[in-house]
Amino acid sequence: MLVSQGCKLVGCGSAVPTLKVSNDDLAKIVDTSDEWISVRTGIRNRRVLSGKESLTTLAVEAGRKALQMAQVDPDDVDLVLMCTSTPEDLFGSAPQIQKALGCKSNPLAYDITAACSGFVLGLVSAACHIRGAGFQNVLVIGADALSQYVDWTDRGTCILFGDAAGAVLVQACDSEEDGLFGFDLNSDGDGQRHLNATIKENEMDNALGSNGSVLDFPPKRPSYSCIKMNGKEVFRFAVRSVPQSIESALEKAGLPGSSIDWLLLHQANQRIIDAVATRLEVPPERVISNLANYGNTSAASIPLALDEAVRSGKVKAGHTIAAAGFGAGLTWGSAIVRWR
Amino acid sequence: MANASGFFTPSVPSLRSRIQPPIGIFRSGSRSPEGFSTRVFCSSTTEGADKLASGASSSESRVPRLVSQGCKLVGCGSAVPTLKVSNDDLAKIVDTSDEWISVRTGIRNRRVLSGKESVTTLAVEAARNALQMAQVDPDDVDLVLMCSSTPDDLFGSAPQIQKALGCKRNPLAYDITAACSGFVLGLISAASHIRGAGFQNVLVIGADALSRYVDWTDRGTCILFGDAAGAVLVQACDSEEDGLFGFDLHSDGDGQRHLNAPIKENEMDNTLGSNGSVLDFPPNRSSYSCIQMNGKEVFRFAVRSVPQSIESALAKAGIPGSSIDWLLLHQANQRIIDAVATRLEVPPERVISNLANYGNTSAASIPLALDEAVRSGKVKVGHTIAAAGFGAGVTWGSAILRWG
Numbered sequence: 001m002l003v004s005q006g007c008k009l010v011g012c013g014s015a016v017p018t019l020k021v022s023n024d025d026l027a028k029i030v031d032t033s034d035e036w037i038s039v040r041t042g043i044r045n046r047r048v049l050s051g052k053e054s055l056t057t058l059a060v061e062a063g064r065k066a067l068q069m070a071q072v073d074p075d076d077v078d079l080v081l082m083c084t085s086t087p088e089d090l091f092g093s094a095p096q097i098q099k100a101l102g103c104k105s106n107p108l109a110y111d112i113t114a115a116c117s118g119f120v121l122g123l124v125s126a127a128c129h130i131r132g133a134g135f136q137n138v139l140v141i142g143a144d145a146l147s148q149y150v151d152w153t154d155r156g157t158c159i160l161f162g163d164a165a166g167a168v169l170v171q172a173c174d175s176e177e178d179g180l181f182g183f184d185l186n187s188d189g190d191g192q193r194h195l196n197a198t199i200k201e202n203e204m205d206n207a208l209g210s211n212g213s214v215l216d217f218p219p220k221r222p223s224y225s226c227i228k229m230n231g232k233e234v235f236r237f238a239v240r241s242v243p244q245s246i247e248s249a250l251e252k253a254g255l256p257g258s259s260i261d262w263l264l265l266h267q268a269n270q271r272i273i274d275a276v277a278t279r280l281e282v283p284p285e286r287v288i289s290n291l292a293n294y295g296n297t298s299a300a301s302i303p304l305a306l307d308e309a310v311r312s313g314k315v316k317a318g319h320t321i322a323a324a325g326f327g328a329g330l331t332w333g334s335a336i337v338r339w340r
Numbered sequence: 341m342a343n344a345s346g347f348f349t350p351s352v353p354s355l356r357s358r359i360q361p362p363i364g365i366f367r368s369g370s371r372s373p374e375g376f377s378t379r380v381f382c383s384s385t386t387e388g389a390d391k392l393a394s395g396a397s398s399s400e401s402r403v404p405r406l407v408s409q410g411c412k413l414v415g416c417g418s419a420v421p422t423l424k425v426s427n428d429d430l431a432k433i434v435d436t437s438d439e440w441i442s443v444r445t446g447i448r449n450r451r452v453l454s455g456k457e458s459v460t461t462l463a464v465e466a467a468r469n470a471l472q473m474a475q476v477d478p479d480d481v482d483l484v485l486m487c488s489s490t491p492d493d494l495f496g497s498a499p500q501i502q503k504a505l506g507c508k509r510n511p512l513a514y515d516i517t518a519a520c521s522g523f524v525l526g527l528i529s530a531a532s533h534i535r536g537a538g539f540q541n542v543l544v545i546g547a548d549a550l551s552r553y554v555d556w557t558d559r560g561t562c563i564l565f566g567d568a569a570g571a572v573l574v575q576a577c578d579s580e581e582d583g584l585f586g587f588d589l590h591s592d593g594d595g596q597r598h599l600n601a602p603i604k605e606n607e608m609d610n611t612l613g614s615n616g617s618v619l620d621f622p623p624n625r626s627s628y629s630c631i632q633m634n635g636k637e638v639f640r641f642a643v644r645s646v647p648q649s650i651e652s653a654l655a656k657a658g659i660p661g662s663s664i665d666w667l668l669l670h671q672a673n674q675r676i677i678d679a680v681a682t683r684l685e686v687p688p689e690r691v692i693s694n695l696a697n698y699g700n701t702s703a704a705s706i707p708l709a710l711d712e713a714v715r716s717g718k719v720k721v722g723h724t725i726a727a728a729g730f731g732a733g734v735t736w737g738s739a740i741l742r743w744g
Binding site for chain 1: 492503504516592596601
């Protein structure tokens with residue numbers, strides 16, 4: 001007998017690498033400048049994994065902090081959703097994170113891949129698992145190490161990205177307390193041509209020396225190419241699609257735009273954030289932005305920004321947040337949520 | 341309180357009689373003048389919202405209006421590459437034999453992508469076949485879940501599949517990575533989205549090209565894997581028709597050491613010539629190593645965990661083992677399948693197996709085997725299937741389902 005239950009966001013956490021790379025650092029390796037980068041993107045610094053750091057260690061740290069804030073024991077987590085495009089194992093990173101967190105009841109743990117929209121998708125998926133299948137404590141992690149797929153000789157893209165992890169604990173609750181009011185999620189594969197990192201065969205000797213070229217067998221080991229982006233098209237897409245999506249989510253939630261306490265967008269570019277805020281008539285003081293310090297951290301960007309805003313006292317319990325992700329796929333979407 | 345591992349007979353009896361299914365309205369708020377309004381939770385019809393709103397009374401304004409809906413499996417499809425590689429073919433490139441492979445694994449042939457084929461093209465073909473069987477138009481699909489560990493793009497393959505299928509309403513499409521358990525997870529995720537957020541037509545695809553990550557010089561692993569795609573259309577329905585009776589899903593990251601393909605930095609010159617080694621910046625490009633597996637440990641894990649999981653799912657479904665019409669396991673090794681069937685006392689004629697022809701196709705294996713069993717007339721509408729996946733993570737799990 002499935003009793004209807006709602007869900008709410010009860011804890012958050014984040015983690016960033018220690019190595020800070022400034023615009024001036026980048027100006028030493030590609031033809032760019034601090035002024036150019038900060039004026040056009042709003043980014044001043046980003047963090048990059050180094051040494052013994054890994055995506056897993058960041059995700060675990062973020063997850064741990066979220067559990068602590070939520071006062072939920074790792075043993076009570078029954079689902080770990082790792083939203084990432086850059087796992088450390090072909091088969092996903094979630095189980096390793098689950099192990100490192102010490103979740104002794106072997107909760108299901110798997111990866112969701114949806115680029116920069118991953119975290120918002122992950123939140124909705126968590127809500128669905130709670131409402132539709134009775135899960136109780138779902139840890140949603142957004143973490144990416146795009147620095148590993150950036151072409152560091154391409155000044156058009158290498159200035160944009162950074163590594164990070166963020167996490168939120170979504171918990172079952174009474175239906176009346178449900179904190180996910182509405183959402184709107186979309187994909188359009190036609191836009192993949194504007195933003196992708198496609199698989200390519202590696203140029204290497206066929207170690208078995210078979211008459212391979214005729215037979216095509218055995219196949220060669222592939223790898224993913226670096227990130228390719230048509231910045232102009234992606235910018236246009238974001239500025240056009242995100243306000244529409246948020247308005248649609250608000251409508252489904254039965255909420256007016258004025259009820260938004262905070263606008264929390266995927267942190268890709270300050271100009272996108274400003275344009276969307278203007279379209280939605282959200283004043284600057286209600287817009288969350290931290291990309292100056294971290295750049296575009298893909299699936300981590302929303303929970304990272306949320307965590308800083310919560311721990312700094314900006315976002316308080318009961319506040320309504322319009323969160324929206326957009327990026328490769330193309331995939332985009334928004335969710336109207338209440339914090340706590 | 342709801343059971344996290346899957347009791348699936350939702351009932352909201354007092355509301356059912358006046359709810360027109362299935363419209364995916366989720367909950368009520370209190371923002372209209374009547375003190376009650378229904379929020380349409382996702383992009384389905386709003387006519388039900390009006391009906392509910394007009395039927396509401398203020399005394400019920402605090403009662404959550406979850407229009408419960410169930411889900412059922414209404415179509416399946418599959419696709420395999422054209423290039424067939426036999427055990428004898430493999431014996432030419434590694435030290436093995438047809439006898440060794442078939443006795444120890446049950447595999448005789450496998451298919452491998454070649455030419456213009458890709459995971460995406462296979463997935464699209466499988467999905468198209470599933471939609472045709474389900475008689476669902478691509479435009480009516482509202483979610484595409486691509487279960488794969490081997491996408492054609494770092495950012496996932498689902499959107500490209502959605503585009504190729506011609507889904508004009510831009511339905512959400514994303515990838516789920518859970519190795520050989522991926523498809524079963526995907527089914528549960530589909531069910532959750534339908535029941536928990538009102539989705540209507542969810543396409544779940546399992547597709548992998550492990551041939552790309554196999555070490556073709558390693559006779560321990562290269563004999564096992566093949567490429568394929570399979571798909572199922574999961575559709576919303578009345579709660580009473582719900583066809584997902586119970587499930588049981590787990591992961592144990594400690595087992596990752598027995599089966600993995602970890603990322604490694606590429607040995608390449610740092611083209612920027614910075615004082616890199618001190619700074620560790622910029623990072624070198626990475627790629628995934630080939631599949632490494634401790635076959636013995638993985639075998640033991642599967643034979644131990646899968647029967648337990650199925651029994652747990654049956655218990656949660658409130659169904660006895662004797663009601664299983666078909667045992668449908670991830671097609672990894674015939675010895676695993678036989679051991680699990682024996683433990684569960686399922687007779688051989690009720691065990692679905694096609695790995696002799698395709699090998700271990702990872703997330704594709706279950707929907708591929710299901711599709712062949714349906715189209716051959718074995719699996720009929722109304723049959724109860726115990727499906728179980730197990731593999732890298734380690735992750736494992738099972739679901740008790742009705743076909744159709």
